[in-house]
Amino acid sequence: MSAEAEGRSAAERFREEQHLGVQPLGDLVALIEQATGIDVAVLEADQDQHGLMMRDPQRDAVFIGVACTSRPMRQRSTLAHELGHVLFTDVTDNSAGAWSHRSHEEIRADAFARHLLIPIEGLREFLGERELLSQSVLSEVVQRFLVSPSIAAIALCQAGYIDAATKREWLALTTPQLATRFGWSDQYRALRDESARRRAPQRLLARAISAYAEGVLSVQAIATLRGITRQEAEAELREAGVVPSEQPVEWADLTELPDADVDLAALDAALEGPDHDAAAPEVTAGEDG
Template identity: 40%
Template sequence: MDLVAVGRRVREERERAGYGQRALAELAGFSQPTLHRIELGTRAQVTLAELDRLADALDVPVRQLTTGSPVRGRVHIAARIDPAVAEDDKERALRLVVEVLELDARLDGGADDAAAAQQHRRRLTAPRPIGTTPEEQGRELATHVRSVLGLGTAPVADVDELIEHLTGVDTAVLRLPQPVDGFTVTDPARDTTLIAVRACDVPERQRFTFAHELGHLLQGDGAEVHQLGGARTPTEQRCDAFARHLLAPLEGIRTWLGPDGRVGTAAGPSVDERTAALLARHFRVSFPVMLIQLECLDLISTARKDALKGPTGVELSQRYGWGPAYEQEIDVSRTVRPPRRILERAVSAYRGQRIGVRVLAMLEGRGVEETQAALREAGLVPEVRTAKRADVTRLAARSHSRHESGDR
């Protein structure tokens, strides 16, 4: 057993659980200096019994400490990130996403969660593209998705729920490092996919990232890094176009504007800032995304688009009357939202005493006491298991029979 690797895993799990060395040492029945040496890998020997005590205190399987996660070694990863992001941030973001899939795999085998144990995957066949440019192909796919779901030209209410309904994959909002917008991670052994985006203070960016990742998923782009900076690949351009047209379809914009001249006349100015802001608000997209769509409709020129750029979502909300509502939406977009299916499984496992409350708290992104209080208020408490009384007479007879067999 590689004691250095074991020690590193113990430290990582301790930090993930939010324990200091002293607190974990007390829980597992070690002295703090002993745990320190175990984490450094300098202790001469670490027994499986000792690792079992540590695993029990950390509420993880002992194999997580001895051999690491089998899930981490087999997942396929697609990340939407800035190319300048540090490797440490990439690894930290990946670890957060993989931990969710690890928990999902760990919950397998429970008799009390059969309904939620597997993703109910739906395979939507993307139409063969007719267009030759990424913009045309992205728009075609978005139109197809809207047709399948019967959305017409209306705004999309919840993109994450749309993804789950359309494809059956899990979605989550996690506290990823700031340069990482999103991850799509697939565990091929369990045919499970998770799309996770960053908890942030720009609701429209969160929605756009979900839609962008859905584009990759539907096109079967596989595991790759989706760079946000530098030259955009045709694949990225196509998924950007898909997200724009899914969230803010051109026909929907035309319908909203109507024939009453709200966009001005040929003799006057085209779409002004207020109109573009109201459109962005209606379709829940960022102001720059709406400006691109208006340019696609030839309602503004490139020069006009560039001149209108600048105001943030917060500034526009205060300027045009939805400031308080936007503040509430920002609070929601900053909140961790674990995958509904996996959280359902975890709560069921908690009630069956298969996992502790700390695991649930980490999944929900909040404190142990807060999670425990919420569970208690909902009447979700661990089931009391009645220990079976041993039949002493039968055990004694079995033991006597073994001794007689051994004497022969």
């Protein structure tokens, strides 16, 4: 089976298992965390770093991290791509993303991401029997499924709505261009602001907040985890009714304390000895020079 076929089959299976139908997907971070139990974080990273998946075979633990970016559609495709690696149990080399040589695993993860984000049947359900599609329809597809124009163009070509020449032409378009031309730049700006913010794994953050409420973790730790100021974190927690509980100090009952067996003989002997300071010679001002 080809990498494309494997990716499509896995995406369809994931949607079926999670009862997602063929509709557009919303918050991918929450979806991945809830569906798989995997911790996902949006992190500040170098410009060339998009995403990674790390697996600890000893603890059977997996972590997905994606970079903060002003390109929300890319972030979504990166999240879906890394989920593909997880489901295929790939052991990936983080440096293997160079386009000069795309491995079978990378091509398969690309296909999985595309079919997960914009399933062919969902596209057909949305467009119906439309013919001779224009860029305005491409914009509708991008806006509805929240994918890049290139991913949308590939899906439209696979579904038989456009030919290869139109696909090549549309591959050069960008989401900001379509959003500006067709009137949804405000929505795109909101998506961009969201994708540019750090985001901590939900389970980790929930445990941290619980520890803060118990009075065993500082508010600064939560602020650092979220990438906000201490004052912002404290204000949000207080508004939500989350305040650290005061840990009661339990004093021991004196009757429960053990008897102290202290030998003071050496101290008594020292106190009863001669007063050496009293025998010290007096020093006059003249002798002091």
